[in-house]
Structures are given as structure tokens and as C-alpha cells.
Amino acid sequence: MDKKDWKTPPRNASPDGAYVRDTTYIHDRIVRDTARASDGEAELWPVVPGRYRLMAARACPWAHRTVIARRLLGLEGAISLGLAGPTHDADSWVFDLDPDERDPATGLHRLKEAYDNRFPGYPKGITVPAIVEVDSKQVVTNWFRQIPVDFNNEWSDYHRDGAPDLYPENLRDEIDEVADRVYKQVNNGVYRCGFAGSQEAYEGAYRELWDGLNWLEERLGRQRFLVGEHVTLADVYLYPTLVRFDPVYYAHFKASRHKIAELPNLRGYTQELFGLPGFGDTTDFTEIKQHYYITHEEVNPTGVVPVGPDLSWIAEPHDRDRFGGSPFAAGVTAPGPVLAGEEVKNPEPFQLALP
Numbered sequence: 001m002d003k004k005d006w007k008t009p010p011r012n013a014s015p016d017g018a019y020v021r022d023t024t025y026i027h028d029r030i031v032r033d034t035a036r037a038s039d040g041e042a043e044l045w046p047v048v049p050g051r052y053r054l055m056a057a058r059a060c061p062w063a064h065r066t067v068i069a070r071r072l073l074g075l076e077g078a079i080s081l082g083l084a085g086p087t088h089d090a091d092s093w094v095f096d097l098d099p100d101e102r103d104p105a106t107g108l109h110r111l112k113e114a115y116d117n118r119f120p121g122y123p124k125g126i127t128v129p130a131i132v133e134v135d136s137k138q139v140v141t142n143w144f145r146q147i148p149v150d151f152n153n154e155w156s157d158y159h160r161d162g163a164p165d166l167y168p169e170n171l172r173d174e175i176d177e178v179a180d181r182v183y184k185q186v187n188n189g190v191y192r193c194g195f196a197g198s199q200e201a202y203e204g205a206y207r208e209l210w211d212g213l214n215w216l217e218e219r220l221g222r223q224r225f226l227v228g229e230h231v232t233l234a235d236v237y238l239y240p241t242l243v244r245f246d247p248v249y250y251a252h253f254k255a256s257r258h259k260i261a262e263l264p265n266l267r268g269y270t271q272e273l274f275g276l277p278g279f280g281d282t283t284d285f286t287e288i289k290q291h292y293y294i295t296h297e298e299v300n301p302t303g304v305v306p307v308g309p310d311l312s313w314i315a316e317p318h319d320r321d322r323f324g325g326s327p328f329a330a331g332v333t334a335p336g337p338v339l340a341g342e343e344v345k346n347p348e349p350f351q352l353a354l355p
Helices: 061-073 112-118 145-155 169-188 189-194 199-219 232-251 264-274 285-297
Strands: 027-031 044-046 053-055 080-084 129-131 138-141
Touching: 027 138, 027 145, 053 061, 061 145, 061 232, 112 129, 112 138, 112 189, 112 285, 145 232, 169 189, 169 199, 169 232, 189 232, 199 264, 232 285
Parallel strands: 027 044, 053 080
Antiparallel strands: 053 129, 129 138
16 A cells, blocks of 8 residues: 555554553444344344455454454355455554455445444544444444354354354353453453553553463463363454464563463464464464554554564474363364455465465
């Protein structure tokens, strides 16, 4: 994209203390039964295959979790995927990877247009993931935590044969409890380190991040996955942070006590997930590094993107089968090949051998 039409860089870092994430989202949901009571002012939209498009970016961990869930569940035929480029200005995500720099299904150049189409002058964050109604080109929801849950629960009529249940009813309380801790200490914890505006705030965030990673290292030394005996949404939520840790968070966000590659249980766990269809084949390390090192100008003013680190370890053999069990339950199968046109644009050599 011609950067001359870009405005000021986005500003993320706290100017004077602790980083506080804006958690104001559009809480609308897409559900199978729109007659049930809605939650407050949130609107309920009907499940209709082909009506909606998941707008994401390979670079964003919050969007990555929805892309993984969509692929694991086999929703490609029901919900299409639009992918913004890895870098952007203060007006947020741009579809500059597509011909004419426009999303081919909606014609949108910037994701901001979909927000403004529904809420003129939308004053809050223009975030991915976002689900957009294709015909109206209006944003429906950007509630990143709820979208994967609804993909699992509300869209089940359109899951592929052999799709997993990523949010089993008997494990939901534990998944939610684990996911809450992972979000606070790890998913958002790396951002609280990287965007801290004072030494005191940074050191407090750093301690909390490593409390969370220590807890995960210990937990994953006792069991193969975070909750239960198979992959669940808890694992889908953690993976995007772990896979970004060594190439980005370790240095760029000053989370540098250890790399994931140096922590035996987290290393093996990340290796196993990376090797599963839906995880490694949706990960673009080039776009991830470009986003953080170029877009976060206040953290990395030069915009120089590191060549390293060597991430080939992530495709090496692991020993997670020492716990027995398997990633998927009996009768569940792994997703098939990536849908044509949705392949990662910058595969690493070690990704080319993934199943």
C-alpha cells in the first residue's frame, strides 16, 4: 500500500503508567435462536450461512484464535474469511493484501468503513476479529472472546463431519476459569509489559506475566492440554500468545526472562499444537513480526524488523504423548487441507512439511 495516504501511527503505549486495554466491544451475537432474550442492548443476529464474513489479520493474536476455531470446526463454507494486512495507521486495519487493496467480498478498503457503515463516526477501537454482514458491509460484532464460543455452540449445524467440540458442556466452568487467568496474566500480560509507561508499571506487569507462565509450565507438566484430555478453546486462546512469544514478545515487549523454547513443557505443548492442522497452518511469522515491529512506532521507532530468531525448533518432535490421550476425542478428525486462497502467504521452510 502507498503509505502516503496513511495518517498518524497508532498509539498504544501508556503515556505515564500501567497499560489498560480498552475492553469496550460490540456485544451483538450471531445465534441460532434470535427469539430468546438478548443481553442488555446487544442485538441477536440469525445464523445464516454465507451472510457473514470473518474479518481478521494473521498478525493479531485475538483474531488468530477465531481463525483457528473456524478451521478446526470446518466453518469455511458457512463463514468466509477476509484478511487485512499486517501494518496500519491510526485508522486501523487495511485490506492491502488484496487486489486493488480492497476486500474482494465486500469492497472495503479499510475495516473502519464497516464500523462507520453501522455506527457513523464510530468512536472506539477498530479491532479484529470483526464479523461483517457481507451485503450491508456493516460490522455485526467484534466481541473477540464470544466469537469462538458462538462458532462452537451456535453454528454447529454447519460444522464439518468429525468436528471437535471445543467447549464441552461438562468442562465449560474450568475452561472459563483457565481462560480468564490466561487472558489476564499472559494474553494481555505481554501487552501490559510492552506498553507500560513507567518502570514500576512494567516490573509489576512482568512479575504477573511470569507468575502466569510459571503456572502454565507447571500445569502442562501434569497434563497434555490445558483442560480435559483433548484440545479445547482454552488451548485455542493460549496458542496465539505462545507462538508470538519468541519472535515478538520476548524482545519487543521486554518479556525476556526465558523464551518458550527454553521451557520444557510449554515448548513441547507449543510444538504439538503447531503441528496440528488449524494451528501451524494459520500462523504467519513474517506478518506477525511486521505488525509489531512496524506498527508499534512508539516501542520501535526505527521500524526495523528482526530477521531472527530461529524458530525451526517449533517443528521438531515433542514428547507430549507421554501423557497418553490424543488431541482429538474418539470419532473426531483433524481438519482437511487449507481452503484454496486461505494459505499462509509467507510460510517458513519448516511449515511446508506440516500435514
